[in-house]
Amino acid sequence: MTLETLDRPTDFLALEAEYGARNYKPLDVVLTRGEGVHVWDVEGRRYLDCLSAYSAVNQGHCHPRILEAMTRQASRLTLTSRAFRNDQLGLFYEEFCALTRSHSVLPMNTGVEAVESAIKVARKWGYEVKGVAEGQAEIIVCADNFHGRTLSVVGFSTDPVSRSGFGPFGPGFKVVPFGDPAALEAAITPNTVAFLVEPIQGEAGVIIPPAGYLAKARELCTRHEVILILDEIQTGLGRTGRLLAEEHEGIEADLTLIGKALSGGFYPVSAVLSNKEVLGVLKPGEHGSTFGGNPLGCAVARMALRVLVEEGMIDNAAVQGERLTRGLRDLRSNLVKDVRGRGLMIAVELHEAAGGARAYCVALQARGLLCKETHDHTIRIAPPLVITTDQTDWALEQFEAVLAG
Numbered sequence: 514m515t516l517e518t519l520d521r522p523t524d525f526l527a528l529e530a531e532y533g534a535r536n537y538k539p540l541d542v543v544l545t546r547g548e549g550v551h552v553w554d555v556e557g558r559r560y561l562d563c564l565s566a567y568s569a570v571n572q573g574h575c576h577p578r579i580l581e582a583m584t585r586q587a588s589r590l591t592l593t594s595r596a597f598r599n600d601q602l603g604l605f606y607e608e609f610c611a612l613t614r615s616h617s618v619l620p621m622n623t624g625v626e627a628v629e630s631a632i633k634v635a636r637k638w639g640y641e642v643k644g645v646a647e648g649q650a651e652i653i654v655c656a657d658n659f660h661g662r663t664l665s666v667v668g669f670s671t672d673p674v675s676r677s678g679f680g681p682f683g684p685g686f687k688v689v690p691f692g693d694p695a696a697l698e699a700a701i702t703p704n705t706v707a708f709l710v711e712p713i714q715g716e717a718g719v720i721i722p723p724a725g726y727l728a729k730a731r732e733l734c735t736r737h738e739v740i741l742i743l744d745e746i747q748t749g750l751g752r753t754g755r756l757l758a759e760e761h762e763g764i765e766a767d768l769t770l771i772g773k774a775l776s777g778g779f780y781p782v783s784a785v786l787s788n789k790e791v792l793g794v795l796k797p798g799e800h801g802s803t804f805g806g807n808p809l810g811c812a813v814a815r816m817a818l819r820v821l822v823e824e825g826m827i828d829n830a831a832v833q834g835e836r837l838t839r840g841l842r843d844l845r846s847n848l849v850k851d852v853r854g855r856g857l858m859i860a861v862e863l864h865e866a867a868g869g870a871r872a873y874c875v876a877l878q879a880r881g882l883l884c885k886e887t888h889d890h891t892i893r894i895a896p897p898l899v900i901t902t903d904q905t906d907w908a909l910e911q912f913e914a915v916l917a918g
């Protein structure tokens with residue numbers, strides 16, 4: 514079968530079911546085009562995208578300026594490997610560091626590669642700078658974390674679905690409750706090299722820690738000579754109404770992990786940003802990636818960062834996020850247990866009696882709004898940051914219709 518002979522959505526579902534690994538359970542909507550906040554299915558129906566590919570398309574689908582940067586670079590030079598230099602990498606470094614006030618950058622591709630890279634660097638720093646005995650480095654992580662899908666990362670997940678059946682896992686990680694600075698302090702030993710945490714736990718259901726938590730974690734890490742690694746792969750780049758979520762507590766991480774929207778959804782680009790000289794422990798040959806730092810990725814990321822700032826998307830996320838959150842709180846619905854959010858990273862948690870969030874996502878789909886349940890009872894709402902007031906109000910009308918009762 515070719516695309517031309519596939520006409521009904523069920524044909525596409527059948528192909529996926531026949532040939533694909535079954536590691537996802539998507540909504541049955543087959544998308545073929547996107548522009549701004551909207552996507553269209555193969556039958557021409559338009560939807561408002563309230564997931565944004567888990568915040569990878571913060572800049573909106575197929576942003577014209579990023580598309581232009583990508584096609585221009587793709588027709589010039591795509592990949593050199595790091596065996597040679599290219600004329601985009603240095604500019605990407607300079608612009609990204611200036612924007613985030615960082616000292617240096619390690620470019621990778623997917624988010625989880627940034628996480629893995631930070632773990633490697635933190636351990637090496639622990640042995641070479643902090644003086645931890647070889648093989649003894651400990652990294653503290655939080656319960657209900659999500660940092661990606663590689664073996665070492667699922668090895669310190671507390672989600673049985675992500676973890677079960679994939680062991681054995683490597684040692685060196687300690688789990689503490691999220692949002693509890695006393696538990697963090699109690700877990701720190703002389704062998705602790707890093708604390709890895711999401712500023713807001715996205716996959717766990719948009720869990721916002723108590724005010725002051727990150728500031729306290731910053732203070733503890735500084736006092737005990739522990740590297741604070743903030744995973745801003747989902748919270749970063751405007752999603753919470755600030756460039757980085759750390760700004761809400763006026764702190765700076767030692768290592769910041771960025772991915773997803775770093776390429777506006779065009780291409781996998783991730784990075785470790787370093788405030789201290791932590792990245793300096795890496796010497797030639799000790800870490801790398803064939804595609805990391807390639808000119809195509811760098812050109813795309815440079816423009817993805819530029820449009821985020823120049824087109825006012827970060828402030829718009831704050832304004833529309835507040836409007837959407839307030840509107841959702843004002844819905845008088847017996848089904849809703851909690852509405853929480855920061856910027857355009859929002860969750861509506863339903864009471865168990867509502868019977869699960871999936872059915873409401875399906876009902877929203879029928880009304881032209883796409884979002885995805887997280888766990889069983891929570892609807893996650895994260896539209897592209899280019900959403901307008903009219904579109905926000907339209908989305909609210911759909912939520913009101915579906916959650917009435």
Ligand SMILES: *Cc1c(COP(=O)(O)O)cnc(C)c1O
Nearest residue numbers: 623624625659660661744746747
């Ligand atoms: C998506 C995500 C990752 C993993 O990114 P991939 O590109 O899927 O590897 C890591 N951490 C957080 C917080 C994420 O949201």
